[in-house]
Amino acid sequence: MSTYAAGLSADIGIALLGGLSVYVILATGQLSLGNAAFMAVGAYLASALTVYAGLPLTAALMLAGLASGFLGVLVGFPALRLRGIYLAMATLGFGEMTRSFFLDFAPAGGAGGFRGMGPVSTAYIWAWSASLLVGVVLLERSRLWLEFRAVNDDERAADLIGLNTTAIKVGAFGLGAAIAGVAGGLFAYHQLYIEPGMFGFDRSIEMVLYVVLGGSTVAVGPLLGATLLVLLPEFLRFLADWRLAAFGALLILVLLFRRQGIIDRGMFRGLSRRKWATP
Amino acid sequence: MRAPDSVLEFRGVVKRFGGISALNEVDFVVPRGQIVGLIGPNGAGKTTAFNLASGAYTTTAGDIIFEGRSTIGLKPYQVARRGIARTFQNIRLFRSMTVWEHLVVSNREKSRIRNILPFGGAGRETCERSRRILDLTGLTAFHDRLPVSLPYGMQRKVEIARALASQPRLLLLDEPVAGMNQDEAGELLELLLRLRREGLTILVIEHDMPFVMNLCDHIYVLDFGLVIAGGRPEEVRRDPVVLSAYLGEDGGCSR
Ligand SMILES: Nc1ncnc2c1ncn2[C@@H]1O[C@H](COP(=O)(O)OP(=O)(O)OP(=O)(O)O)[C@@H](O)[C@H]1O
Ligand SMILES: [Mg+2]
Numbered sequence: 130m131s132t133y134a135a136g137l138s139a140d141i142g143i144a145l146l147g148g149l150s151v152y153v154i155l156a157t158g159q160l161s162l163g164n165a166a167f168m169a170v171g172a173y174l175a176s177a178l179t180v181y182a183g184l185p186l187t188a189a190l191m192l193a194g195l196a197s198g199f200l201g202v203l204v205g206f207p208a209l210r211l212r213g214i215y216l217a218m219a220t221l222g223f224g225e226m227t228r229s230f231f232l233d234f235a236p237a238g239g240a241g242g243f244r245g246m247g248p249v250s251t252a253y254i255w256a257w258s259a260s261l262l263v264g265v266v267l268l269e270r271s272r273l274w275l276e277f278r279a280v281n282d283d284e285r286a287a288d289l290i291g292l293n294t295t296a297i298k299v300g301a302f303g304l305g306a307a308i309a310g311v312a313g314g315l316f317a318y319h320q321l322y323i324e325p326g327m328f329g330f331d332r333s334i335e336m337v338l339y340v341v342l343g344g345s346t347v348a349v350g351p352l353l354g355a356t357l358l359v360l361l362p363e364f365l366r367f368l369a370d371w372r373l374a375a376f377g378a379l380l381i382l383v384l385l386f387r388r389q390g391i392i393d394r395g396m397f398r399g400l401s402r403r404k405w406a407t408p
Numbered sequence: 409m410r411a412p413d414s415v416l417e418f419r420g421v422v423k424r425f426g427g428i429s430a431l432n433e434v435d436f437v438v439p440r441g442q443i444v445g446l447i448g449p450n451g452a453g454k455t456t457a458f459n460l461a462s463g464a465y466t467t468t469a470g471d472i473i474f475e476g477r478s479t480i481g482l483k484p485y486q487v488a489r490r491g492i493a494r495t496f497q498n499i500r501l502f503r504s505m506t507v508w509e510h511l512v513v514s515n516r517e518k519s520r521i522r523n524i525l526p527f528g529g530a531g532r533e534t535c536e537r538s539r540r541i542l543d544l545t546g547l548t549a550f551h552d553r554l555p556v557s558l559p560y561g562m563q564r565k566v567e568i569a570r571a572l573a574s575q576p577r578l579l580l581l582d583e584p585v586a587g588m589n590q591d592e593a594g595e596l597l598e599l600l601l602r603l604r605r606e607g608l609t610i611l612v613i614e615h616d617m618p619f620v621m622n623l624c625d626h627i628y629v630l631d632f633g634l635v636i637a638g639g640r641p642e643e644v645r646r647d648p649v650v651l652s653a654y655l656g657e658d659g660g661c662s663r
Binding site: 267268270271272273275276278279281282283285286287288289290291292293294346394 | 462463464483484485488489493494496500501502503504505509512513514516517522523524525526527570571574
């Protein structure tokens with residue numbers, strides 16, 4: 130594999146994790162536009178733990194995931210009071226807040242960024258991405274995931290059939306944030322250098338786009354979305370300045386004709402017939 | 409007159425929305441193993457009583473006792489876990505879930521591990537119970553369907569099936585016959601009588617009088633947030649207070 134292809138493949142792996150982090154939270158009906166913040170926390174923490182504290186990368190990524198997840202839970206609580214566009218705005222605000230925190234936080238290098246991370250192989254990145262994807266795919270087949278969907282479909286009814294909707298929504302936030310944290314750590318090692326500008330609003334939007342384009346009702350949706358959105362700009366290079374316009378047009382077309390994203394749960398219904406050992 | 413073993417009890421329950429009193433010092437008792445009807449004209453406060461009993465609304469005053477313990481201050485999911493299940497006047501199903509998935513998610517899974525394992529949500533016990541519920545409600549052939557693809561009467565049955573899947577000791581049904589045809593209503597009557605024989609206690613709101621009269625052991629009549637009558641179906645049917653409440657509602661004042 131050429132270094133160019135390997136680089137793209139690593140980008141896809143990291144993008145996939147970003148998409149999954151949005152996907153898990155969205156499964157409970159919560160749209161987060163602040164996941165780049167969790168990524169930033171994971172990126173800085175994994176970098177500091179390895180560069181300053183000399184921890185092995187795998188351990189550092191796990192800790193970064195845990196810490197981001199914990200932060201996600203903290204953000205998840207106030208998020209309970211908000212819905213739809215208001216939640217989106219609040220998480221967006223949280224993202225900007227986190228970005229400016231790192232901008233002013235001298236120990237992390239401030240605007241100058243943070244370096245010292247060594248290169249990692251594409252295989253290592255994909256080991257994480259594939260494991261977490263498989264994890265989410267398996268989770269989708271659990272009863273807990275049905276609880277997520279129940280909250281998304283009708284939160285009040287979910288509450289009234291005995292589901293602790295608070296725990297479910299906050300838990301989903303934590304899980305999504307943890308995945309974003311791991312993505313951040315891998316991103317830092319893939320880029321070898323991080324600075325706050327890399328974790329801005331546009332990155333959060335990108336993560337949402339992977340899900341919206343690929344599909345928001347099955348975990349392979351974000352996989353397809355991440356792949357397409359990482360590769361398309363490359364394939365559209367010949368369009369030069371028109372690249373972004375073509376890209377936007379494509380996105381609009383997909384959304385016009387498939388609001389649920391390219392892949393949806395219906396496509397898998399036949400495959401999952403034996404899912405619950407139905408009669 | 410208090411039954412020795414009451415499942416649900418309203419004691420002086422008041423519910424106000426701003427200036428409106430939806431319920432005004434309401435007292436009633438649902439004895440174990442019985443089917444109790446809650447009837448009354450539109451806006452009488454019947455659904456409000458259900459919302460209070462299931463914890464969806466908080467009471468303004470008074471106490472609600474389920475199996476000897478107050479449910480005041482509990483969240484809806486905590487009330488549900490104590491053993492109260494309900495259906496909704498306006499059907500509220502999970503649009504993305506098949507009928508079978510409704511049963512799996514409503515069935516309480518005690519093992520946290522099994523809850524997150526793939527395919528683990530439906531252990532053998534759950535499966536058997538859910539199959540039996542499908543069988544009872546006549547939904548077996550539709551287990552793989554999404555509720556939107558089912559006729560209205562069938563959707564009502566899915567709601568009842570979902571409620572049963574949580575293994576309640578008290579079932580609250582809000583106008584279960586609405587939207588059902590004669591045959592379906594007949595089947596539902598049979599089903600509810602059968603559930604009572606198996607020991608389930610049921611509180612049902614219903615406008616269909618023949619249905620209520622055939623089904624219930626006891627009936628309470630609500631009007632303007634007050635219990636204006638209560639008794640066996642034959643007694644309630646003849647009660648002049650009840651007649652005037654209903655005639656009044658029908659605009660039949662011109663006697
Ligand atoms: N959430 C609410 N906010 C304000 N008022 C409410 C609310 N819920 C119910 N009410 C009012 O309380 C009164 C009782 O309503 P409720 O829905 O309990 O009546 P009902 O007996 O179920 O009537 P129906 O037979 O039409 O279903 C009505 O005046 C209604 O407008
Ligand atoms: Mg009502």
